[in-house]
Amino acid sequence: MSPFPLRTVAAVALCCAAIPAVAAPDSGDRYRVTTKMQMAGMSMPGKPVEVCTARANPVSEQAIPKDKDCEVQGFRIEGSKASYHVVCKGKNAMTGDGEMETLPDGYRGSMKAQVEGQQITMSYEGKRIGSCDYASESPEAIGKAMTAQACEAQLTSIPSYSMYVGPKAACPAWKDKFCANVSRSMAQAGDPAHFAETDRSFGGIAWQAVEACGGGSRATFLAKACARAEGTSDLDFVGDMCPDLAPKHxxxxxxxxxxxxxxxxxxxxxxxxxxxxxxxxxxxxxxxxxxxxxxxxxxxxxxxxxxxxxxxxxxxxx
Structure with missing residues (x-):
C-alpha cells in the first residue's frame, strides 16, 4: 500500500491547520492532537502532536484537508457535529466517511476509509492547550522558515546549484544570490591553475552550476585557460587539458x-x-x-x- 493515502487519512487529525487566518499576534489556538489508526487487525496509536491552528470553528468544510484530486461531498453540520464523504481519484485513490465534533476545550472526530481494498479506521482528538501566533507558528509558516534556513545555509555551496536553479528548484527566490556567489567563485576560472582545481574538486557539477546561472560553459572557460597556458608556457596544462594544441609546441x-x-x-x-x-x-x-x-x-x-x-x-x- 502506498504511504500517501495513509498520510491523507491521518491529516484529518490536523484539520484546523488548513484554515486561513488574518496574521496577528495571538491569532491561533494551540492544540495537542492524538490519533489512533486501525487497519488489517492492527492498532497503531499515534504520538501526540502539537499544532498551531487558525482561530476558527474546527467543525467546517475548510477544516478537511484534501489532495488536489480529492473532493468533499455531502458535508453537513448538525449542532456541534459535522459529517462528510470524501472521494480521491488518481494514483492515491480512496473514499472515506468522516465525522467531527466540537468540544468545550477542543474537537474530536473519526474517519472510515477504503484504500486499495482495505478499510482504515482513524479516530483523533485535539485538546486546546493555549494560544499561538498563527502567522509564525502554523505548520505552513514553520515549513517556510525551515526552507528559508536551508536555502540560506547552502548559498555558497556550488554542488547545491539544483536547489536554486531549474524547474525543480526548492529555493528559486535565492537564485540571484546563489548565482552571484558562483560568479565570484568562478571569476578566476580562466586561469589554468584555478580551472584545474575546479575540475579536480567539483568535476562537472561546477560547470553545470555556471551554465545554469548563465555564466558560460566549461568549454568557454577552458578556451581562456588554454590560451593563458600557452602564453605562459604552461605546457603541462596544455598537454593535459588542450591536447589538440600540443603538437605545435x-x-x-x-x-x-x-x-x-x-x-x-x-x-x-x-x-x-x-x-x-x-x-x-x-x-x-x-x-x-x-x-x-x-x-x-x-x-x-x-x-x-x-x-x-x-x-x-x-x-x-x-
Whole structure:
C-alpha cells in the first residue's frame, strides 16, 4: 500500500491547520492532537502532536484537508457535529466517511476509509492547550522558515546549484544570490591553475552550476585557460587539458621546464633528446645534467607505456 493515502487519512487529525487566518499576534489556538489508526487487525496509536491552528470553528468544510484530486461531498453540520464523504481519484485513490465534533476545550472526530481494498479506521482528538501566533507558528509558516534556513545555509555551496536553479528548484527566490556567489567563485576560472582545481574538486557539477546561472560553459572557460597556458608556457596544462594544441609546441618546448610534456606528447623529439642526453649516462653524471628532469619524465613515461602494453597483452591472451 502506498504511504500517501495513509498520510491523507491521518491529516484529518490536523484539520484546523488548513484554515486561513488574518496574521496577528495571538491569532491561533494551540492544540495537542492524538490519533489512533486501525487497519488489517492492527492498532497503531499515534504520538501526540502539537499544532498551531487558525482561530476558527474546527467543525467546517475548510477544516478537511484534501489532495488536489480529492473532493468533499455531502458535508453537513448538525449542532456541534459535522459529517462528510470524501472521494480521491488518481494514483492515491480512496473514499472515506468522516465525522467531527466540537468540544468545550477542543474537537474530536473519526474517519472510515477504503484504500486499495482495505478499510482504515482513524479516530483523533485535539485538546486546546493555549494560544499561538498563527502567522509564525502554523505548520505552513514553520515549513517556510525551515526552507528559508536551508536555502540560506547552502548559498555558497556550488554542488547545491539544483536547489536554486531549474524547474525543480526548492529555493528559486535565492537564485540571484546563489548565482552571484558562483560568479565570484568562478571569476578566476580562466586561469589554468584555478580551472584545474575546479575540475579536480567539483568535476562537472561546477560547470553545470555556471551554465545554469548563465555564466558560460566549461568549454568557454577552458578556451581562456588554454590560451593563458600557452602564453605562459604552461605546457603541462596544455598537454593535459588542450591536447589538440600540443603538437605545435613540441619544437619550442624547453626540456628543463616541460620534460613531462615532451615525454607524453612529443614522441619524436623526446626520443632524440633521450638518445643525446639520457642514454648511457651514469647516476653521478645524470645528477649534474640540466636534462635530468626530462630524463626522469621520459623514463617514467616509457615505464607507464610498457605497463599499459603488458596489461593489454595479458587481457588479450585470456
Amino acid at each position: 613540441c619544437a619550442d618546448a624547453d626540456p628543463n621546464r616541460n620534460g613531462r610534456f615532451l615525454a607524453q606528447h612529443c614522441a619524436e623529439r623526446a626520443r632524440t633528446l633521450a638518445a643525446q642526453q639520457c642514454e648511457g649516462r651514469g647516476y653521478t653524471a645524470m645528477q649534474s645534467s640540466p636534462y635530468r628532469a626530462f630524463c626522469g619524465s621520459y623514463a617514467t613515461e616509457r615505464l607507464r607505456a610498457r605497463g599499459e602494453a603488458g596489461a593489454k597483452g595479458s587481457g588479450g591472451s585470456r
